[in-house]
Amino acid sequence: MIARERAGLLYGRIGELFDKAKDIDGKPTKAELEALIALQEQIIQDHENVRDVERAAAEAKRKASEAQHLYEKLAMAKQMEEFFQRMNPAMRGLVENLERLRVNLLVESKVSEAEKQGLQNQIETLSSIIKSVSHIEEPETAIEAGTPTVKEVTKAKKPTKRHSPTLTEMTERFVYQDESKSAGVIKDTGNTVSLFVEAFGDMPVADVTGQIAGEFRDLLLGLPSNHGKGKVSPPLREAVEQAAELELDTVSGKTVKNHFSRMSALWRHLVQRDYATRNPFEKWKFDTSKKVERRAFSGAELHTLLTSRWTGRATSERTYAGIVATALYTGMRLGELCNLRNKDIEIIDGVPCFHIQSYTETVDGAKRDWSPKTQAGERIVPIHSKLLEAGILSFKNSGLYFFDELAIAPHGVRGNDFAQAFSKHKRRLGMPEEVSFHSFRHTVSTKLRNQEAGIRELWIDAFLGHEATHRSQGTTSYMSGIEVKNLKRVADALSYDEGLGDLRW
Structure with missing residues (x-):
């Protein structure tokens, strides 16, 4: 049991103790106090027992590691012994021949071809023994028989690489x-x-x-x-x-x-402890200054976006206008818009809505899973009257996806090409780094929280799929039960006076 699991178990047992204490009404009796003390002592004893077992397991693991290390050393010693046993006779013969060659050279006697060949054979024999036993590579320059002087070249045996733990x-x-x-x-x-x-x-x-x-x-x-x-x-x-x-x-x-x-x-x-030779994670530098903060679009920026000609090649201008307008009146994330299905357009309590929900679909013979970024992201979003008047429902088709022009990237993300095209479009229009497609969401949130229509904060959170500030179980249940008519009040509270022009597609 790792430390986190042990801490969780102890936390649960202490919670049990507190629950029993809270169940006591009024002043506790002697029997109730004794029962609480007994439970506390049992919790402490159980925790100590778990620790004892863990210590024993750790000690057993350490001893097993030491035994493995000793076994490896024994195997290495046996290999070295075999090496020397096989090497010694050949080495003695080589030394004798070298000595005889040295004497012959001193007395200027002619070295016969047979002697040269014999010496070469001795060298090759010793080299093969070294290769087979110690795996030491042969020197780059071979020793030629008959050379007046012979250098003794010794290469140290490579140490056996120790197993590295993960x-x-x-x-x-x-x-x-x-x-x-x-x-x-x-x-x-x-x-x-x-x-x-x-x-x-x-x-x-x-x-x-x-x-x-x-x-x-x-x-x-x-x-x-x-x-x-x-x-x-x-x-x-x-x-x-x-x-x-x-x-x-x-x-x-x-x-x-x-x-x-x-x-x-x-x-x-x-x-x-020599498990690693150096620390690769030290001495790195990081920019800890404040990151660029994303913000809402200004009125002028919205006017530019919605009145400028779309030049992206990822989708038609009609699809671009539909996605942007929907973001403007719902605050939906780009991923939510790109993965919206035709079946996610529902009539709930007489109100046309986008139903953002997790799903699994088969696309081109392969299963594809999608879900919102957070639990709160699964929600009902009433469709704004402006979108309905402009004909947003005309995007419904016989296929799977509502905005059917968007493609699925090789790694499974739908709408990547549109996202890249929008970024280029925004930069071409001279907009700063602080704004992105996500700025539509910031814009909607800012407008809703600054309106004076008496819209409750929890309704806005539910509409946008935001986690509530105080996310208690009661708050979660309440948000999941907010009536569509109240969410429609949130949607209808959105209005723009920035001269956006007529929505069209």
Whole structure:
């Protein structure tokens, strides 16, 4: 049992103790106090028993590791013994022949071809023994028989590479089993390690290089800021691609710096104990200054967007106008608009609505899952009267998707091409980095929260799919039960006087 599970178990037992104490009405009796004390003592004893079992398991694991190390040393010693046993006779013969050659050279006697060949055979025999037993490579320059002087070339045997434990094994040992670590440190380090393992696998720690650490840094800097906060999150690399293509807000340099600090703290243990030769997560620099804050569109920017000609090639101008107008009067996220199905247009209590919901569909023979970013994202959005008057329902078709021109990218994201085209369109119109497609959502939220129509804040949160500020169970139940007529009041409260022109498609 890892430390987090143990802490959760203890938390649950303490909660049980508190519940029993709260059930006592008035002044507790002696019997009730004794029962509470007995339960407390039992909780403490159970916790100590679990700790004892964990200590015993850790000790057994350590002894097993030592036994494995001794076994490897014994095997190496046996191999070396075999090497010397096979090498000694050949070495003695070689030395004798070299000595005879030296004497012949001193007395200027002619060395016969047979002697040369014999000496060469001795050298080749010794070389083959060294290769077969110690796997030492032959010198680049071979020793020629008959050379007046012979250099003795000795290559040291390469040390046997020690097995490198994996990252999760080292995290378990130096983080989860470290009693001095707080629950917060354990949780945060676990999250960081999980991100690394998702990106690169559970690597041996000795194989983690500065190059890999740098790639991890780049991935983290491209990660959307809401990654992991919903009930379903896309894979790490896919999430980074989505963030780049959909212009999502990404995590701050400070957040990435914190991830690297946790990895660096773990690696200091590994370097100290020779599990790693260096710490690839230290000495990195991060921009911890405040990120560019996304904002709502100004009136002038909205006027420019809705009255300028669309030049993007990803979709027709009709689809562009439909998506932009829907965003303007609903505050829906781009991903929600791009994945809206025809069947998600529903009449509820007599009101035409967009029903944003999770689904699984078969597209081109393959199953495709989609869900909103958060639990609150599943919602009913009444369609604004302006959209209905402009004919938004004319986009309904016999296919699967409401905006049927949009394509699905190879990694499964629908609407990437439109997102990229919108970004180029916005830049072509001279708009700053602070505004993106998500600014439609900011605009709707700002207008609704500044209106004077007596619209409740919780209704606005439900309309936009925002998490409530105080998300209690009661609040959750209330938001899920808000009547469509009240959500329609929210939609109808939206109005624009920026000279947007006539909506048309």
